[in-house]
Amino acid sequence: MELHHTFTVAASPERTWELLTDLGQVGGCFPGAKVTSFDEDNFEGEVKVKLGPIAVTYQGKGRFLERDDEARHAKIEGVGRGLRGLGNATAVATLDLSGEGEGTKVDVITDLSITGKPAQFGRGVMQSVSDKLLGQFVACLESKLTEGA
Numbered sequence: 001m002e003l004h005h006t007f008t009v010a011a012s013p014e015r016t017w018e019l020l021t022d023l024g025q026v027g028g029c030f031p032g033a034k035v036t037s038f039d040e041d042n043f044e045g046e047v048k049v050k051l052g053p054i055a056v057t058y059q060g061k062g063r064f065l066e067r068d069d070e071a072r073h074a075k076i077e078g079v080g081r082g083l084r085g086l087g088n089a090t091a092v093a094t095l096d097l098s099g100e101g102e103g104t105k106v107d108v109i110t111d112l113s114i115t116g117k118p119a120q121f122g123r124g125v126m127q128s129v130s131d132k133l134l135g136q137f138v139a140c141l142e143s144k145l146t147e148g149a
Helices: 013-020 023-027 123-147
Strands: 002-009 033-038 042-051 054-068 073-082 088-100 103-114
Touching: 002 123, 013 023, 013 088, 013 103, 013 123, 023 033, 023 042, 042 123, 054 088, 103 123
Parallel strands: none
Antiparallel strands: 002 103, 033 042, 042 054, 054 073, 073 088, 088 103
């Protein structure tokens, strides 16, 4: 399933790109996520997500599939295995940044694949949960961008 999100932050495209490609910092902004190890191109960790009555913890890893610092374009893959046999998840997120006024517009397209019990929830629930998580992610991102200003 494909999910689309767009948001704007009050920071330069350069500063926003720098933060979004710092896997150690940006991973901690995702609600319920904990990054356990990372380098410039790869990360490992876990994320807890609540879908309706089901709470799932995924352990997994991710990596940059594409990264163009000049064009501010990236494709990041994350693969997780649900604990307690609740299925698996794979996400490929494509990020594109562009200047907008005095800030930065970020377009994110996520190709999400989920198996197991969480797969019973349709696109509407997935979009709703991802919208809520994105709101929390953007608030954290803006906080970090403000700290670094």
